[in-house]
Amino acid sequence: MSAITKKTLKGHVGFSNYPDQVHRKSIKKGFNFTLMVVGEASIGKSTLINTLFETKIFPEREDSVVTELSKGVEITTMSADILDNNVKLRLTVVDTPGFGNSLNNDNSWTPIIENIDSRFDSYLAQENRLIHSKIQDNRIDALIYFIKPTGHSLRQIDIEFLKRLHTKVNLIPIISKADTLTSEELVGFKQRILADISAHNIQIFKPTTTDLYDDLETIRDNKETLSKIPFAVIGSENFVELPDGSRVRARKYPWGIIQVDDPETNDFRTLRRMLIYNHMEDLRDYTNTVLYEEYRTQSLLAMGHFQDNSVFKEYNPALIAEEDRKLHDIKLQKMEAEMNAVFQQKVVEKESKLKQSEEELYSRHKDMKLSLEKQRKALEDKKKLIEANARPVTPMDKSKKKGLFNL
Ligand SMILES: Nc1nc2c(ncn2[C@@H]2O[C@H](COP(=O)(O)OP(=O)(O)OP(=O)(O)O)[C@@H](O)[C@H]2O)c(=O)[nH]1
Ligand SMILES: [Mg+2]
Structure with missing residues (x-):
């Protein structure tokens, strides 16, 4: 059988x-x-x-x-x-x-x-x-x-x-x-x-x-x-x-x-x-x-x-994973570079801003100092003038001050 x-x-x-x-x-x-x-x-x-x-x-x-x-x-x-x-x-x-x-x-x-x-x-x-x-x-x-x-x-x-x-x-x-x-x-x-x-x-x-x-x-x-x-x-x-x-x-x-x-x-x-x-x-x-x-x-x-079939004639997951990893790395590097550039730019901007405000401060300080000087000078001049015109206070002057009860 x-x-x-x-x-x-x-x-x-x-x-x-x-x-x-x-x-x-x-x-x-x-x-x-x-x-x-x-x-x-x-x-x-x-x-x-x-x-x-x-x-x-x-x-x-x-x-x-x-x-x-x-x-x-x-x-x-x-x-x-x-x-x-x-x-x-x-x-x-x-x-x-x-x-x-x-x-x-x-x-x-x-x-x-x-x-x-x-x-x-x-x-x-x-x-x-x-x-x-x-x-x-x-x-x-x-x-x-x-x-x-x-x-x-x-x-x-x-x-x-x-x-x-x-x-x-x-x-x-x-x-x-x-x-x-x-x-x-x-x-x-x-x-x-x-x-x-x-x-x-x-x-x-x-x-x-x-x-x-x-x-x-x-x-x-x-x-x-x-x-x-x-x-x-x-x-x-x-x-x-x-x-x-x-x-x-x-x-x-x-x-x-x-x-x-x-x-x-x-x-x-x-x-x-x-x-x-x-x-x-x-x-x-x-x-x-x-x-x-x-x-x-x-x-x-x-x-x-x-998947680009012209590149991968045969499907190979290991190759694809490797390719993905490479692409990912490139992307990371690019991102890092971009972040660095932005950071640098920000630093430069901040520095110049600081410098600017420092200059502003300085010039304001100078202005203030100048105007204070001017004020002081004016006040001193006034003081001298007052001192020069000053006379001693006389009793007559005092009697002249009659007021209500002296009337
Ligand atoms: N005349 C004729 N009868 C056939 C032929 N092939 C199968 N049969 C008959 O058709 C009937 C069903 O055949 P199966 O092969 O069991 O059919 P099936 O499609 O498997 O059926 P299910 O599994 O129930 O879906 C049986 O009685 C077979 O002898 C054929 O070429 N000519
Ligand atoms: Mg059957």
Whole structure:
């Protein structure tokens, strides 16, 4: 039983074919990939994840299950370690059952946005700690959005959701249960979905077909992948034994079977190749260098920091702290110099004022002295004059003074 599982993993999962550079780096400690799935109840989320990763991540919700209930959308996280050619992938799937279920779906995206943001926040907080060695990266690398196979076009809730999420996460819109539509219906449905996506300027994840460094085969492969977006997929957890004895994942119908892996009937194979084999690193890279960067810039701006990205190619909190300290020092020095200049000026002003008042005092003193001298002189002159005119008092004079009784 376990031998079969191991063989299946080797043959099908394929992330050990990761680009060499990353492969070598990741081989020891393994690497993380975090996938979020969003879509209404019973649309086929759990089935597709189990089909994609050849493992029963759902529904065994045991140890590593975290559930949050918020505004009707329940967010559940499940992790599994998948081994492929001795490369370990820690796959985390974040499931959001309950999305779009209630009658009033206004804001049903809020708990999903909050979940994505809180993962960015946690990464940012760890990055801001000066020791980086143990960063736990829980950021969402890709979000598979399940479009209901109505055959019409995108519904309002799809548009609202995609519009709000495309700046935060790599969006991979897919049409689920593709077996419920005919291939002609699918062609028209895909065209209308793409027209809606472009009319609303929604960014979805697309493999590049213009990279000069890619070889021709890769470019051809990417073009092929691009032509199938949005992927119409079929999922199944059941295996069917073919006449040659091989076991394949398939869905059974009264008239026969459809193999999940059959490119003639659906795009499951292309989706899996893109997600796991060819573009897992692109998804992680875009999340880190574009989506997270944007989030971080906005967060730092909100906190009042300004970052000149032309100077800091990579975010380095130690460098920023050093830069901040330098700026702060320069500011202090400038302030000190200004204060010194003002002080000097005040001292000079005070000194000159003192000198001035001293001079004033002196001149006033001189004036006063002069006028006092003058007064003294005048008084002396008067005294001399009085003394000169003075005569002794005679008795006659006394008798002359008769008064009332002398009359
Ligand atoms: N016809 C068809 N049925 C499918 C397909 N994928 C899944 N189903 C069926 O749809 C039903 C719901 O599938 P799940 O994978 O449990 O759906 P889900 O989105 O995880 O549902 P919740 O967890 O309840 O939100 C099951 O009966 C599946 O067998 C498909 O590709 N085609
Ligand atoms: Mg489910």
